Amino acid sequence: MPGYYIYTLDNDGHVQGRVNAICEDDEQxxxxxxxxxxxxxxxxxxxxxxIAEFKPHKLSQ
Known part of the structure; x- marks a missing residue:
């Protein structure tokens, strides 16, 4: 299973944290x-x- 990294960014785009995830594929x-x-x-x-970027709902509207 591939390893993935999920980075949390601050308002200036700087990395604030990282979560490691083991998932079967990109979709998971x-x-x-x-x-x-x-x-x-x-x-x-x-x-x-x-792979992707996710924005909070209040920022993406």
Whole structure:
């Protein structure tokens, strides 16, 4: 199973934290990361490959 990294970004785009995730594929990793959105922008990565970015609902409207 591939390893993924979910980075929490601050308002200036700087990394504030990281969650490691073991998921079967990109889709499972996206579903997992989406559950972690809590007011901060998140980026989902696998090694050097950026997979997705998730924005809090209040920022994306």
């Amino acid at each position: 990793a996206k579903r997992y990361a989406e559950q972690l959105v809590d007011g901060h922008v998140l980026e989902l990565w696998q090694e050097a490959r950026k």
